[in-house]
Amino acid sequence: MKYPIYMDYNATTPLDKEVLEAMLPYLTDHFGNAASRFHAYGWKAAEAVDLARQQVAGLLGASEKEIVFTSGATESVNLAIKGVYEAFSRKGNHIITVATEHKAVLDTCQHLEKSGAEITYLPVDSEGNIDLTLLEASIRPTTILISVMAANNEIGVTYPLKTITEIAHRHQVLFHTDATQAVGKLLIDVIADEIDLLSMSAHKLYGPKGVGALYIRKKLNIVAQQDGGKHERGLRSGTLNVPGIVGLGKACEICQQRMTREAIRLGALRDSLENGILGAIPETKINGNITYRLPNTSNICFGRIDGEQLLMSLNEIAVSNGSACNSASTEPSYVLKALGLDDDSAYGSIRFSLGRMTKPEDIDFAIKHIIEVVNRMQKVRVF
Amino acid sequence: MPRIYLDNAATTRLDDEVLQAMLPLMTENFGNPSSIHAHGRQVRSAIERARKTIATLLSASPSEIFFTSGGTEADNTAITCSIDTYQLKHAITSPTEHHAVLHTLEHLAKQGIIELSYVKLNEKGQVDVAHLEELLRTKPRTLVSLMHGNNEIGNLIDLKQISEICKKYNAIFHSDTVQTMGHYTHNLQDLNIDFIVGAAHKFHGPKGVGFLYINANNKIHPFIHGGSQERNMRGGTENVYGIVGMAKALEIAYRDMEAHQNHIKGLKTRMIEKLTANIPGITFNGDSANVDNSLYTVLSVSFPPSSDNDMLLFNLDIAQISCSSGSACSSGTDVGSHVLGALNVHPDRGNVRFSFGKYNTEEEIDKVIDVLTEIYAKKVLAPNP
Numbered sequence: 001m002k003y004p005i006y007m008d009y010n011a012t013t014p015l016d017k018e019v020l021e022a023m024l025p026y027l028t029d030h031f032g033n034a035a036s037r038f039h040a041y042g043w044k045a046a047e048a049v050d051l052a053r054q055q056v057a058g059l060l061g062a063s064e065k066e067i068v069f070t071s072g073a074t075e076s077v078n079l080a081i082k083g084v085y086e087a088f089s090r091k092g093n094h095i096i097t098v099a100t101e102h103k104a105v106l107d108t109c110q111h112l113e114k115s116g117a118e119i120t121y122l123p124v125d126s127e128g129n130i131d132l133t134l135l136e137a138s139i140r141p142t143t144i145l146i147s148v149m150a151a152n153n154e155i156g157v158t159y160p161l162k163t164i165t166e167i168a169h170r171h172q173v174l175f176h177t178d179a180t181q182a183v184g185k186l187l188i189d190v191i192a193d194e195i196d197l198l199s200m201s202a203h204k205l206y207g208p209k210g211v212g213a214l215y216i217r218k219k220l221n222i223v224a225q226q227d228g229g230k231h232e233r234g235l236r237s238g239t240l241n242v243p244g245i246v247g248l249g250k251a252c253e254i255c256q257q258r259m260t261r262e263a264i265r266l267g268a269l270r271d272s273l274e275n276g277i278l279g280a281i282p283e284t285k286i287n288g289n290i291t292y293r294l295p296n297t298s299n300i301c302f303g304r305i306d307g308e309q310l311l312m313s314l315n316e317i318a319v320s321n322g323s324a325c326n327s328a329s330t331e332p333s334y335v336l337k338a339l340g341l342d343d344d345s346a347y348g349s350i351r352f353s354l355g356r357m358t359k360p361e362d363i364d365f366a367i368k369h370i371i372e373v374v375n376r377m378q379k380v381r382v383f
Numbered sequence: 384m385p386r387i388y389l390d391n392a393a394t395t396r397l398d399d400e401v402l403q404a405m406l407p408l409m410t411e412n413f414g415n416p417s418s419i420h421a422h423g424r425q426v427r428s429a430i431e432r433a434r435k436t437i438a439t440l441l442s443a444s445p446s447e448i449f450f451t452s453g454g455t456e457a458d459n460t461a462i463t464c465s466i467d468t469y470q471l472k473h474a475i476t477s478p479t480e481h482h483a484v485l486h487t488l489e490h491l492a493k494q495g496i497i498e499l500s501y502v503k504l505n506e507k508g509q510v511d512v513a514h515l516e517e518l519l520r521t522k523p524r525t526l527v528s529l530m531h532g533n534n535e536i537g538n539l540i541d542l543k544q545i546s547e548i549c550k551k552y553n554a555i556f557h558s559d560t561v562q563t564m565g566h567y568t569h570n571l572q573d574l575n576i577d578f579i580v581g582a583a584h585k586f587h588g589p590k591g592v593g594f595l596y597i598n599a600n601n602k603i604h605p606f607i608h609g610g611s612q613e614r615n616m617r618g619g620t621e622n623v624y625g626i627v628g629m630a631k632a633l634e635i636a637y638r639d640m641e642a643h644q645n646h647i648k649g650l651k652t653r654m655i656e657k658l659t660a661n662i663p664g665i666t667f668n669g670d671s672a673n674v675d676n677s678l679y680t681v682l683s684v685s686f687p688p689s690s691d692n693d694m695l696l697f698n699l700d701i702a703q704i705s706c707s708s709g710s711a712c713s714s715g716t717d718v719g720s721h722v723l724g725a726l727n728v729h730p731d732r733g734n735v736r737f738s739f740g741k742y743n744t745e746e747e748i749d750k751v752i753d754v755l756t757e758i759y760a761k762k763v764l765a766p767n768p
Contacts, residue, residue, distance in 0.1 A: 003411075003421055011423070012415035012620065020409055027402055027589070032705075033394035038696040039705030041388060071452030071591065074609045074619030104609030104618055111608045203620060208409070210452065210591045210622025227490050228455040228483035237483065238455030239394065239584060241591025244622075311419075318420040 004318045005362050009204075009355030010153050010181060010297060011320060015247070016206035016356075022250040023208065026243040034240045035231060045242045052249025056213050059252040060198065061189035068214045068232045069245050073180040073201035075226075076214035077104040079236065080176045080197040083222030084145045085112055088174075092142025096120045096173075098130055099338045101149050104199075105178055109147075118142070126340045127289040128157040132167065139171045146175050150182035150198075154322055154335040154351055155288030156297025158182065165194040174220070180204055180212075184255035185263060185294055190215055197222075202244065206356065207251030211244030266354050267295035269363050273352060274298050276367035281374050287336060287349055296354045299336075305377060307347030313373045317366050320351050387747045389706040392534050392562060392681050392738035397628070398587040404631040405589065405624040416621050417612065426623050433630035437581075437594060440637050442572040449595045449613050450626050454561040454582030457595035458483040460606035460617075461557045461578035465526055466497055468603040469555065474526040475500045475518050478725040479508055479536070484528050484559050485721070498522075502529070508538045508669040508726050512548065519552035526555045531579075532562040535722040535736055536669025537681035539563070546575040555601075561585055561593075562678055565636035566644075577601055581633070583625065587741070588632030592625030643741045648679045650739050650748050657749075658684065661756040668728055682737045685728060686759065692733030695758070699735070702754045706737050 006014075026048060034049050036042025053064045060067075070076045081095070095112070097105055099121045109119045120138045122130050130148065139146075146168045151158045161177055168175040176197035179188055183198075184205030190198055197220070201212035216222060216235070228237030278284050283303030302310060311321050322333035332346035341349070352366075388396070408429060414422025416430050431445070438445040451457045462484065465471065474488050474497050492499040500518050503511040510529060519525060527549050532539050542558060549556035557578040560569065565586025569579065577598045584590040597603065597616075609618030636643075652674050658665050664687035670677040686692060696708055708720065723734055737751070 003425075006422060008415070008418055008420065008422070011418045012413065014413040015409050027397050027405075028399075031394060031396045033390070033584075036390055036393050036705075036707060038707055039390065039700045040386065041390065041705050042393075071456070071622070072619045075452065075607055077609060078607050078618075102609065103611075107608035107610070107618060111604075201620070203415075208622075208624070209620055210625045226456055226459050227486035228459070228481070230482070230486075237486070238453045239582070239590055241452070241589075241625075243589065244591045244625075315421075318414075318418070318422050320418060320420070 004316050005365065006318045006357065007352045007354060007362070007366065008318045008320050010351065010353035012203050012209065013206045013355055014357065015208055016251060016254060018254060019207055019247045019250045023243045023247045026246050034242055035229065045240070048242060048246050049240055052245045055249035055253045059183065059256045060215055061191050062215050063218070066215050066218055068216060068235045069240060069248070070212045070214055070236055071210055071241070072203070072212040073178065073199050074104040076199035076201070076212050077102075077178055078108050079214055079225050080199055080222070081105065081108045081145065081147060082112065082225050084174055084176070084197070085117060086223035087221055088144040092140070092144045094118045094120070094140050094142040095145045095147065096122065096135065096138050096143060097147045098122045098124065098149070100124050100128060100152055100335045101147065102153055102178055102180065105147055105149070124338050128152060128155050128335075128339055129289055130159065132160075132163060135164065136167045139173060143171065143173050146173055148175075148177060150177045150179035150188060151186065151294045152288070152335065153181045154333060155299045155339070156181075156294035157288045158186065158292045158294065161188070161193045161195060169194060181294060184252070184259060185296060187259065190217070196220055202248035202251055205251050205255050208244045208247040211241050211248050213248065262356065263295040266358070269354055269358055269360065270296060270298050270352075272360075273354075273363045273366060274300070276363070277370055280367070280371050287339060287341070298352045299349055300352065301341065301345050301349040302374065303348060304344055305348045305374065307344075307349065309377060310348065310373065311350065313377065314350070314370065316369045321347070321349065322351065386703045386705060387743075387751060389704065389737045389739060389743065389751065391740035392585070392736065393707055394584045394590065395587045395740050396742060397589060398632060398635055400635060401588055401628045401631045405628040408624040408627055416623060417610075429627050430621055430623060433626045436630040437633055440633055441596065442570045443596055444599060446614075447596055447599055449597060449616050450621060451593045451595055451617060452591055452622065453593040454559070454580050454585070455483040456606065457580035457582075457593045458557075458559055459487050460595055461580065461597075462487045462526065462528060463491065464603040464606050465555050465557070465578070465601070466491060469524070471497060471524060471526050471555065473498050473500070473522040473524070474528065475502055475515065475522070476528045477502050477504060477510060479504065479533055479538070479722045480528065480530050481534055481559055481561065484530065488528065504725060506726065508533065508536055508722070510540055510545075512544065515545070516548055519548065519554055524553060526557065528557045528559070530559040530562070532560070532678040533669065533722065534562050534681070535720060536683045536726070537671035537678035538669045539677055542574055542576065550575045562680070565633055566640075566678070566680060568637070568640065571596065581629070583629035583632055586632050586636045589625045589628040592622045592629050594629065639741070644679060646741065647739045647743070648674055650743055650745065651679055651682055653745065654682060654737065654748050654752065657752045658755065661752065662686065662759045668723060668726060668734065680739050682739070684735050684737060686733035686735070688729070688731035689733060689759070691758065692731070695733045695735060698758060699754065704751055704754060706735055708734060708736065
């Protein structure tokens, strides 16, 4: 099957060939259960998991014992937020997060509200920034957790983690970041940034689907959410997805080597995509803060145009009009609405997210294709 | 001779046919199934085909199958979320359940959410059905969680009988079917059961993926929140190749089931007969020596007391034989098996679980019997000090 040019790397990334190579032995001969303590099949699997734990910890600047493997970022976020909520119920029931967080955070918080949690959803300004003064003013004596994503999946805006952790810790509040979109794209150092909990997934950084990790700072005790055989030091039970974990580890190692150069390359490609579109099509503008954002992400509003038709007509490129995780919904993006866009402008916005396979020719092709499609649609509108 | 793997109840080797089915989704078809462009749509249809395959094999509807990260998550979801959704105040289980069930229920009991009762077992570890009825009579609207096949001793329950009893008392019935899925036929049209589960890696599918069957009469809250995946029942990007691999593995398991059952039952019978003949004082735990009425993949052997029993598993490993003392899932803990503990098996005896799979051969079984016979023959022949 012939696919369009892929520009939706924030939804998922192709599995890196080197990562697949690293996984294959664990999908064939080394098939043991990492918890089997009495034979070589088990030991081989456990060794591979140990190496992967080092590789993940290495990318985050963490130590191995601070990494818990999960089935993905959504489970990590659930474990972090619910685990803190249960462990710190004596201290309080108040959590602060942001209106533009991923659904994994928002749905989890809404679920906790039903069982008595109080949640503050901070607003964002027209560029997607949060007001740090308001953040600090929202802290109550009962506040136990602040959860702010490292980078937004739709508009790519990044948040000042270090400043936020300083505010949180000044008030003895824990800080969790959903770093699913940032890990592997930007340097994140959990020690320097003083992060307490960090959620991430493999399939956003050229690793496999169905695996992720939660970083939990040393000496921080949270309550496990999935019980069973006490795997992962009792924090996450269930037979370890050994090939997946091996893939996650390898993907982290590769990102650590290439991240800095790749960010520069993608930033330049992204800028030329934006210049090409904004220069040729009037009424287009970029959504979100353009200074502090992921190098690979561009969310462009095409003005008063039928967004659905635009997306369907752009059949030579694979792009999206919001988070893939909400695609069952026909509502306009809640992230863009939180920035103050009206329904039409939100529908008329498209997220381009570039990645390792994106080449300069792809950008030229995409610009040409987009201009053609928009011109055609505008002509139709005139008649 | 290469290493002999007799720990198939812990995990199984991925079938090469399964890997071949997974590879296209690990290479060119890499999209996010929730994406609406071609990359996404292609993968979405692969997932829905997999759902249909599994549903058809189990005589269920595709809308009753929910993908999870494995058996443990599926068990946790069924238990935690049915108790939460239906505001159940009581649950009944047995002391020999897998920890995915026991620890989950114990956690809820400790929080004061439920009262937990344990059904009595006889000395073979079989469920006392009369006691179950007695418990149900006094505690209406209960969750009953009883595993179909025990992972350590191979005991089976009669799903049909238990499900009828549960129905009679309006109880919710969950069965941890991790060990029987893909090894026996499950016909859900024919069973009054609310929840059963599967873990792909127990039937030659990949690790990190499983499923929960939720009978259409039930509507429970999600366990993992975020995103609209799995019809709002389970947030998170789907483990696409895992799901496709699992469906393929179950398809192969059903296709070849009769042949595999016969083959593995033959191996188990051979092992029981020869060990009984060669090693005086050997016994078998639970029902596992009853080949036609126990999990045919599991044989729980109890060797006579010996000073070498502590080293038995390591000696077997040195002899290139991989097996286990019980469940692999009690990882990192050195406590004895809770299942054998519940059966009052004498701690001086050497307990080993041999669990068979489709790739095992008669030659392998004979080798294992020789090694074991030698270990225990030495004891008999050694002169008294």
